Amino acid sequence: xxxxxxxxxxxxxxxxxxxxxxxxxxxxxxxxxxxxxxxxxxxxxxxxxxxxxxxxxxxxxxxxxxxxxxxxxxxxxxxxxxxxxxxxxxxxxxxxxxxxxxxxxxxxxxxxxxxxxxxxxxxxxxxxxxxxxxxxxxxxxxxxxxxxxxxxxxxxxxxxxxxxxxxxxxxxxxxxxxxxxxxxxxxxxxxxxxxxxxxxxxxxxxxxxxxxxxxxxxxxxxxxxxxxxxxxxxxxxxxxxxxxxxxxxxxxxxxxxxxxxxxxxxxxxxxxxxxxxxxxxxxxxxxxxxxxxxxxxxxxxxxxxxxxxxxxxxxxxxxxxxxxxxxxxxxxxxxxxxxxxxxxxxxxxxxxxxxxxxxxxxxxxxxxxxxxxxxxxxxxxxxxxxxxxxxxxxxxxxxxxxxxxxxxxxxxxxxxxxxxxxxxxxxxxxxxxxxxxxxxxxxxxxxxxxxxxxxxxxxxxxxxxxxxxxxxxxxxxxxxxxxxxxxxxxxxxxxxxxxxxxxxxxxxxxxxxxxxxxxxxxxxxxxxxxxxxxxxxxxxxxxxxxxxxxxxxxxxxxxxxxxxxxxxxxxxxxxxxxxxxxxxxxxxxxxxxxxxxxxxxxxxxxxxxxxxxxxxxxxxxxxxxxxxxxxxxxxxxxxxx
Amino acid sequence: xxxxxxxxxxxxxxxxxxxxxxxxxxxxxxxxxxxxxxxxxxxxxxxxxxxxxxxxxxxxxxxxxxxxxxxxxxxxxxxxxxxxxxxxxxxxxxxxxxxxxxxxxxxxxxxxxxxxxxxxxxxxxxxxxxxxxxxxxxxxxxxxxxxxxxxxxxxxxxxxxxxxxxxxxxxxxxxxxxxxxxxxxxxxxxxxxxxxxxxxxxxxxxxxxxxxxxxxxxxxxxxxxxxxxxxxxxxxxxxxxxxxxxxxxxx
Ligand SMILES: Cc1cc2nc3c(=O)[nH]c(=O)nc-3n(C[C@H](O)[C@H](O)[C@H](O)COP(=O)(O)OP(=O)(O)OC[C@H]3O[C@@H](n4cnc5c(N)ncnc54)[C@H](O)[C@@H]3O)c2cc1C
Ligand code: FES
Numbered sequence: 064x065x066x067x068x069x070x071x072x073x074x075x076x077x078x079x080x081x082x083x084x085x086x087x088x089x090x091x092x093x094x095x096x097x098x099x100x101x102x103x104x105x106x107x108x109x110x111x112x113x114x115x116x117x118x119x120x121x122x123x124x125x126x127x128x129x130x131x132x133x134x135x136x137x138x139x140x141x142x143x144x145x146x147x148x149x150x151x152x153x154x155x156x157x158x159x160x161x162x163x164x165x166x167x168x169x170x171x172x173x174x175x176x177x178x179x180x181x182x183x184x185x186x187x188x189x190x191x192x193x194x195x196x197x198x199x200x201x202x203x204x205x206x207x208x209x210x211x212x213x214x215x216x217x218x219x220x221x222x223x224x225x226x227x228x229x230x231x232x233x234x235x236x237x238x239x240x241x242x243x244x245x246x247x248x249x250x251x252x253x254x255x256x257x258x259x260x261x262x263x264x265x266x267x268x269x270x271x272x273x274x275x276x277x278x279x280x281x282x283x284x285x286x287x288x289x290x291x292x293x294x295x296x297x298x299x300x301x302x303x304x305x306x307x308x309x310x311x312x313x314x315x316x317x318x319x320x321x322x323x324x325x326x327x328x329x330x331x332x333x334x335x336x337x338x339x340x341x342x343x344x345x346x347x348x349x350x351x352x353x354x355x356x357x358x359x360x361x362x363x364x365x366x367x368x369x370x371x372x373x374x375x376x377x378x379x380x381x382x383x384x385x386x387x388x389x390x391x392x393x394x395x396x397x398x399x400x401x402x403x404x405x406x407x408x409x410x411x412x413x414x415x416x417x418x419x420x421x422x423x424x425x426x427x428x429x430x431x432x433x434x435x436x437x438x439x440x441x442x443x444x445x446x447x448x449x450x451x452x453x454x455x456x457x458x459x460x461x462x463x464x465x466x467x468x469x470x471x472x473x474x475x476x477x478x479x480x481x482x483x484x485x486x487x488x489x490x491x492x493x494x495x496x497x498x499x500x501x502x503x504x505x506x507x508x509x510x511x512x513x514x515x516x517x518x519x520x521x522x523x524x525x526x527x528x529x530x531x532x533x534x535x536x537x538x539x540x541x542x543x544x545x546x547x548x549x550x551x552x553x554x555x556x557x558x559x560x561x562x563x564x565x566x567x568x569x570x571x572x573x574x575x576x577x578x579x580x581x582x583x584x585x586x587x588x589x590x591x592x593x594x595x596x597x598x599x600x601x602x603x604x605x606x607x608x609x610x611x612x613x614x615x616x617x618x619x620x621x622x623x624x625x626x627x628x629x630x631x632x633x634x635x636x637x638x639x640x641x642x643x644x645x646x647x648x649x650x651x652x653x654x655x656x657x658x659x660x661x662x663x664x665x666x667x668x669x670x671x672x673x674x675x676x677x678x679x680x681x682x683x684x685x686x687x688x689x690x691x692x693x694x695x696x697x698x699x700x701x702x703x704x
Numbered sequence: 705x706x707x708x709x710x711x712x713x714x715x716x717x718x719x720x721x722x723x724x725x726x727x728x729x730x731x732x733x734x735x736x737x738x739x740x741x742x743x744x745x746x747x748x749x750x751x752x753x754x755x756x757x758x759x760x761x762x763x764x765x766x767x768x769x770x771x772x773x774x775x776x777x778x779x780x781x782x783x784x785x786x787x788x789x790x791x792x793x794x795x796x797x798x799x800x801x802x803x804x805x806x807x808x809x810x811x812x813x814x815x816x817x818x819x820x821x822x823x824x825x826x827x828x829x830x831x832x833x834x835x836x837x838x839x840x841x842x843x844x845x846x847x848x849x850x851x852x853x854x855x856x857x858x859x860x861x862x863x864x865x866x867x868x869x870x871x872x873x874x875x876x877x878x879x880x881x882x883x884x885x886x887x888x889x890x891x892x893x894x895x896x897x898x899x900x901x902x903x904x905x906x907x908x909x910x911x912x913x914x915x916x917x918x919x920x921x922x923x924x925x926x927x928x929x930x931x932x933x934x935x936x937x938x939x940x941x942x943x944x945x946x947x948x949x950x951x952x953x954x955x
Contacts, residue, residue, distance in 0.1 A: 118843040133764065134830050136870055137772040153850060189845065196846035198839045198899045200863040207853030225863060231771055232866060239838035246834035254827065277819055278721075306766040340739045343748055346768050450790070453739070453798055516843045564754045566747075611759045615721050616820040618762055619754060 067687035070323070070674055073477040074178045079164075079695050083182045086478065090521055091528035098123030101527050104271055104286040106258050106313050108135030110230075110508060111491025112292030113237035114515025120249035121240075122520060124527075127284055128241065129253045129273060131308045136238040139294055139306040140511065143230025144351055146214055146222035147508040149187040154211050158219040160184045166217065167506060168696040170396070171471075171499020172648035172664065174326070174672070177695055178478060179496050186517040187509050191223055193516060197236040201225050215352055215504030216394045222505045227351065227443055233508055237515070256282070257621065258313045259552075260545035261289065261320050261487065268317075268487035269535045272545045274553075276621060279614040281546050283537035288486045288523055291317060292515065295470040295492035297330070299629045299636065300581070301573025303467035304336060304349040308621075314474050314493050315628040322482040323674035323687060325475035325495030327632065328640035331502055331649045332582050333468035334400035337451055338420040347466040348451060350423075351444055352504055355393045357428040357437065358461070360384050360400070362421045366411040372422050372460045383407060387659075391703040398501050398649045398662075399703060401465035405582045406660070408464075415462045424460035465582060469507060471498045471649065472639075475674040475689075479522035480514060483674075486530070488523060490514035495672070500648025553613055556623045561606030565622045568603050572596065572626070572633055580637050585653040589641040593634055600630045635675060635684065642686060645669045666698050710736040710802040714749065716761055717809045719818050726818065728807075738798035742785065743768060743775065745797055746808075763822040770794040770934065773869030776876070777822055778809040783873035783932040791871065791934040811876035815883070815919035826872050828918040829886060835914035836907035837890045839899050858896045865893040867935045874929035874937075880921030885929040887915050888945035889937050895948050905952035912949055 066072075075086040093101065101124050105116040108130040116128045130138060152158040163184040168175060191209070195201065201223050202210040214222040225232035244250040255276040262270035262285070270285035296311035297303035318324045335350045361382045363375050383403055385392045395403070404421050407413060414420050429437050434457060438445070445456050452462070473495040480488050480496070491511040498506065579592035603626070611617040646655045646662035647669070655663045672689040711734040719726025733749050740748070743765050750760035766774040775792040779785035785795045800806065810818050815828040854862075866889070874885040891908055894900025900907070923942065930939045 114843070121842040132766060132772070132774060133826055134870065136830075137766055137774050139767070139772075141772045142767045142769055151849070191849045192846045193841075193843055195849040195852075196839065196841045196899055198862075198894050198897050200859055200866050200893065200897070201849075202863075203854060203856050203859040205856050207855050207859075208850050225866075228771065228867065231869075232863075235866065239833065240841075240843070242830060242833045243838040243840065245830075252830070306772065307768060308766050341737055343737065343740055343744050345741070345744050345747055348769055450794055450796065451741075453796070520843070560757075564751055566751060608754060608757070610754055610757050612720075616762045616823060619760060 064668070064671060064688050064690060066690045067674070069483065069676070069687055070475070070689045071477060072176060072689060073479055074176070075478065079177055079181045082178050083185055087521055090525035093524050093528045095123055099125065101125065102127065102286040103288050103290060103523060104284060105129070105290040105292060106271065107138065107292035107294060107491070107493070108238070108241070109138035109140035109292060109294055109491060110233055110237060110511030111493070111515045112290065113138065113234065113241050114512050115290055115292060115490055115519045116250055117237060117240035117244055118516050118520045119523065120244035122524070126244070126250045127253065127286060128250050129256045129258060131255065131257050131276070133254055135241055135252065135254065136235060138234060139309050140234045140508070141231045142306060143508055144227045144349065145353070146212065146224035146229045146505045147190070147233060148221050148503070148505040149191045149223060149509065150184055150221060151188055151191060153209060154220045156219045158221050162219065163187060163221065165696050167497065167503060168499070168693070169701065170501055170503040172501050172701060173499065173666070173670065173693060173698055174647055174691065175497055175499030176691060177693060182518065183497050183510060183513050186513045189517055190509060190512045194233060194236050197240060199225065199232050199236045216391065216396060217503070230508060233512065237512070258293070259316065259549040259624065261317045262541050262545045263320055263484065264535050264539055264541050265533070267485045267532070270537065270542060272542070272549050274549070277616060279612070279617060281549055283542045283546060285535050285537050285539070285542070287527055287532050288488065290488045290490060290519065290523070291474065291493050292490040293493045295473070296629070296632060297467045297470050299572070299633050300467040300576045301569050302339065302344065302347050304333065304347050307346060310625040310628070311632050312625055312628045314489070315632055317474060317482065317484065317487060319677050320484060321677070322484045322487055322489070323475040323676050324472070324635060325672050325674045326472040326639065327636045327675065328580070328643060328650055329471035329500050329648065330467060331397060331469040331471060332401045332465045334397055334404060334465050335423065335463045336466035337448065338415060338462050338464040339417060348447070349466070349468065350448060350461070350463060352397070354423060354441060354444060357440070358393065358423040358425050359427060360393055360421055360423055362407040362412040362414065368412070372414065372424070381412070388703050395703050396501070398651070402582055402651060404465055420462040420464045422460035423463045425456060426460070429457065469502055471495065471500060471502055475672065479525070480519055481522065481526065486526065488519055490519055500650055552624065552627070553620065556607065556609045556620060557613060559605065559607050559609065561608045563606050564608055565619055565626055568599065568607060569622070569626045569629070571599055572630055575599070576633050576636070580633070580640055583651045583653055584640050586641065589637045592637040596630060596634045596637065603627065603630060638684070639673055639675065643669055643673065664700070670698070708738065708802070709734065710738065710797065710800065712736055712800065713805040715805065715807045716821070718761070718821055721820055722817055736797055738796070740797045741768065741793060742779070742795040742797065743793050761822060762820040765793055768793040771869060773871035776811045776824065776871055776873070778811060778876060780807050783811065783877045784934050789934055789936055811872050813875045813881035813920070815881065816872060816875065828920070829870050829872065829883070831918050832883065832887055832911055832914045833890065836903070836910045839894065840903060852898050854897060862893045862896040864938065865889045865896070865941055868937050869935055871934065873932045873934060875920065877928040877932035878921070879926055879928065880924060882923045882929070883915050883920035884923040884942050884945070885933065885937055885939070887911055888941040891945045891948055892941040895944065904948055908945065908948040909952040
């Protein structure tokens with residue numbers, strides 16, 4: 064299959080090591096004195112958006128920055144625990160830019176663009192330097208130098224961390240850089256705002272319409288370029304480890320205006336989360352993957368064995384990861400471990416009150432190393448577990464189950480992080496770019512900051528310098544049109560006055576997604592999902608109940624707008640999963656597995672990115688293809704046996 | 705696991721907007737599982753309110769993992785409720801009993817006006833950070849991260865201070881609505897690191913001035929802030945800030 068004429072990845076010339084230098088040399092520059100004449104909108108203040116806003120403002124552009132929360136410091140990035148990768152090779156254990164590049168391409172199961180991944184590995188080191196200069200308190204050794212650890216089964220120690228709060232510290236770094244620019248008047252900050260529409264003028268992204276979440280007013284903002292850094296869409300499943308307001312609306316509205324959506328079906332399901340406790344649960348909590356370094360995962364051998372874990376004798380336990388993957392054992396990668404847990408539950412061997420869980424047992428580690436050593440390593444995680452479940456993991460095994468955690472898919476972007484809409488740049492988890500079909504641990508923070516600090520500021524300058532941009536303000540009719548579309552949707556939602564709450568619909572959607580578009584997928588299930596989602600959508604628009612006043616804080620209205628978009632996206636995810644007739648990374652098609660239940664890629668037919676084009680409401684979207692070439696890392700089957 | 709469901713008597717502050725007058729309202733809520741988080745308990749109430757066509761209780765929340773600092777409730781008169789070192793979103797209903805009365809109010813302070821119900825405006829915190837809570841370094845090509853070794857002790861102390869989630873519990877529980885713990889945590893973090901020392905004096909001076917300007921009160925050593933802090937930010941940060949401030953004023 065060859066690349067669609069609508070997709071130009073703009074990969075620069077030259078060997079992979081020289082592409083970024085070549086590109087930067089060719090980029091046009093904006094004269095420092097002229098930068099103040101340009102305005103850039105940045106939606107989102109997570110690592111990607113926060114870093115981009117601060118850096119663009121430092122360069123001299125006027126930045127308008129938007130977020131849903133009451134302060135940019137609270138974006139979802141704040142919740143990342145484990146760490147951030149970089150190819151510094153401080154521990155001298157064989158790491159290099161090339162190795163980080165290689166691991167990321169392979170870990171992504173050969174479904175990412177080599178050129179982008181190489182650049183990511185290249186700038187990873189600058190990120191650490193920049194963050195330290197900002198005062199980010201990374202963990203240090205006694206000699207005063209930065210400490211590194213190995214993460215997610217990696218063979219080198221390349222992960223930098225700040226206790227279990229790496230995302231928080233990196234975000235506070237970007238936030239402080241932003242606040243400095245707010246103080247200087249270069250960033251105008253708009254908090255408690257939600258983007259509802261993208262505005263195009265003559266085919267270029269020139270502004271947005273947002274809802275002011277405090278007084279309900281719809282506001283219009285114009286600019287010379289628009290950046291979306293609005294995060295991932297894991298909450299399409301209702302339950303996920305994402306923050307409550309994480310949503311797809313900004314990206315989805317851009318999709319409907321012509322930005323193609325790349326690989327929507329690629330979802331990462333993290334193996335070690337605290338299981339669901341009941342129907343009123345609102346979100347899931349991640350337990351760090353590092354626990355698998357010492358904990359042993361098992362399920363009872365017998366079906367329906369309801370005895371408390373400690374009463375099940377050794378010979379009746381199945382340490383299934385150790386059994387199936389003798390060489391990687393409990394450290395098998397995320398996608399593989401998650402699927403194995405699901406197999407056990409499907410066999411009727413799940414544990415706990417709901418049966419949707421497996422054990423993660425520290426008994427042997429405590430016996431071997433002593434409670435002190437385990438406490439030293441994981442004390443805060445054990446405490447968190449006990450706080451949530453009321454059980455003491457020093458005495459009884461933890462119960463864990465996989466949960467939706469990250470979305471590799473997102474708006475399609477070229478090498479310059481520009482979408483198929485001119486002037487619309489997409490950064491961070493919101494784009495599809497660097498992780499292929501599976502993301503490695505500690506690489507999302509790296510990508511967000513790479514995009515925001517070191518890549519987008521160059522590519523956006525190039526765009527502004529090389530594009531003829533006519534004067535556009537919010538009086539332009541395109542703004543009025545976008546505003547009235549938003550108003551219409553609000554009026555409609557408020558007028559339905561049906562019998563079901565927004566959350567009921569969201570939970571129903573999540574159920575369909577988890578059942579058929581979750582950890583393992585098959586043709587019949589995906590077809591069923593598409594039908595069921597379409598039906599649910601119809602019911603939503605006839606029967607949802609959104610009470611309250613649109614001119615005051617109205618959280619039900621906020622949620623209704625988000626769920627409306629999640630339903631449409633959910634359908635596209637199912638379509639994408641249906642068309643991709645292979646298994647790769649987080650996408651597992653039951654029809655495509657090896658004899659021993661491992662994922663089977665089809666490089667002849669599917670070594671490409673699927674980029675979906677919107678063609679109108681209730682019309683089938685068009686699937687475009689960007690061929691992927693592997694010139695440096697050669698295609699090979701992943702194996703963890 | 706305890707499956708016994710509870711019935712609770714809730715008294716909740718309802719206020720339509722900053723312009724409206726607020727009042728306490730009673731709700732009886734049954735079906736509360738001890739495994740629920742406090743916010744899931746409020747979700748349950750809201751689900752019922754919405755079904756009746758009533759306006760749900762507005763409250764701030766996002767991560768529900770105790771890290772974003774968005775949740776902010778006074779529960780029976782205590783910021784984030786009865787459990788030490790715990791945010792509202794991480795408080796679980798197993799700490800309450802069937803038949804309990806629970807009073808839920810917003811964080812109150814002059815600098816934190818109510819937006820709706822339990823939601824308050826904490827943008828005053830951002831303004832204080834804008835006054836100097838940063839290192840003035842542009843994105844670019846700073847020196848290698850390992851060029852300046854920092855003693856583990858100082859790095860750890862800086863991390864202790866940097867753990868602040870900016871929730872405002874310290875302000876809400878202080879009789880003077882002082883923001884000293886919040887401000888001192890940021891000043892300490894940066895003062896403890898060589899990167900922050902260049903601007904230490906100017907930073908302390910302008911952040912303290914801004915803190916007064918936006919309406920936070922004075923510190924008179926009640927230490928309620930430390931007791932209510934879900935992240936265990938230590939009072940010693942205030943002493944360190946005072947040192948930095950006097951250095952700035954008298955040198
Ligand atoms: C529990 C957890 C732990 C993690 N741990 C790690 C880790 O250890 N290492 C790692 O590398 N990765 C980790 N990840 C992944 C990583 O945290 C995220 O992928 C990354 O932080 C996303 O950053 P972002 O800037 O793209 O978006 P976010 O941080 O999600 O920011 C999105 C921003 O967009 C705004 N926004 C969204 N929609 C709109 C709209 N319509 N209008 C206005 N504003 C909008 C939001 O307000 C927010 O400011 C973890 C994720 C989770 C859930
Ligand atoms: S909701 Fe984030 S700290 Fe409570």
